[in-house]
Amino acid sequence: MARALVSVPARAGRGEIIAIKALISHHMETGFRHSTTGELIPRDIITSFVCRYNGEEIFRADLFPATAANPFISFYTRATESGTIVFEWTGDNDFSATEQAAISVE
């Protein structure tokens, strides 16, 4: 299981714009490099990242080999209600990881 780190404010005012950051450990092998024996190292990357706020999709990213190793993405959303924010990464070789964070809105 890949290690994922997410940053969501624990508390926010209703309607406040909050910053969300997500980082996951993954080598993001591009599929363009060759091993010391000259063989092409097969591609192994995360291809998709989705963030859901209480089940509603609020952000989605399509990743390509040009994303640096250990993909980091930061974006914004509006805090509407208390609940959980779920992060999901999927990729080559059936890679899948999820992480979640709770937010309380008052």
Next chain:
Amino acid sequence: MSSDPASATRRRILKAIAALTVGTSAVQIVRPTGATPAAMQAAIRTVVGENQINRGKVTLDIPPLVENGNTVACSVAVDSPMTAADYVRAIHIFNEKNPQPNVIGVHLGPRAGRARVSTRIRLADTQRVIAIAELSDGSFWSDSVDVVITLGACLEDS
């Protein structure tokens, strides 16, 4: 366990050997041809279609001189009120000289509040990077930055 990395590597090697024996005539080393400005234009067209791309509204923030192309901090901000009537639908980043023209594509909605995204990207060479934003009214806006890279990513062993 089927996803055991050791057995996966063994399978890959066996496959590679099988492939080599089949293609006996010549050992072909597949080198990436590299995205060219033309390939980038093609990639942009698949996203934009026949729509016109306007300059402005978008701010692509990348350091103009980068020492290590393996990790380049990059952020895109779009000047948009982000209301239900006027918001940024998507932001795409393209490059000229990596093996592939696409860098990242993100999809936002009106509830994002602020149309600003940051990530870290790889750049293989000194080149121009372009960010294109798709607005809810169907218009496209762009910004580009010329980046000088001292150590390229992707192709070198790091």
